[in-house]
Amino acid sequence: MMMLAFVAILFFALPIVTPHPHLHHHQQQHSRHGEHKHIYHHEHHKHKNYGSATFYYQEGAAGACGTIHDDGEHIVALDSDAYEGGAHCGKTILITDMKTGKTVPGVIADMCPGCDGPGSIDLSKSLFDNFAKAWDGTFPGMLGILN
Secondary structure, eight states, X not given: OHHHHHHHHHHHHHHHHSOOXXXXXXXXXXXXXXXXXXXXXXXXXXXXXXXXXXXXXXXTOBOTTSOBOOTTXXXXXXXXXXXXXXXXXXXXXXXXXXXXXXXXXEEXXXXXXXXXXXXXXXXXXXXXTTTSOGGGOEEEEEEEEEO
């Protein structure tokens, strides 16, 4: 009789101490869902990018959008993926420093083939100076939102 009671307790306790395959699968799905959510965010909300910013001098040269600007204008060059063949040329983008919350608008007028990955942008010197000094060279934690 005691052996039967022990087996009964073991039988009912086994599901508690054994990893449940459905729960483990759910955790994997949750993790994958998070990854898909990030991909969805990137693919369906291309107007919002996180990255870092560097600066460059216009020096009166036409950018990839074909317009000429001087260094005093607030001009933005997008990384080659975000540039999308010039689809955003002339649009306003709000540049935000994620640390301070400071936001300054700029106009997309160029492509930055050398930018450091998706979401990274190049700013005209005057726009960059709103966030960092030239000797800093770059500022991380930037958010760009197309209007």
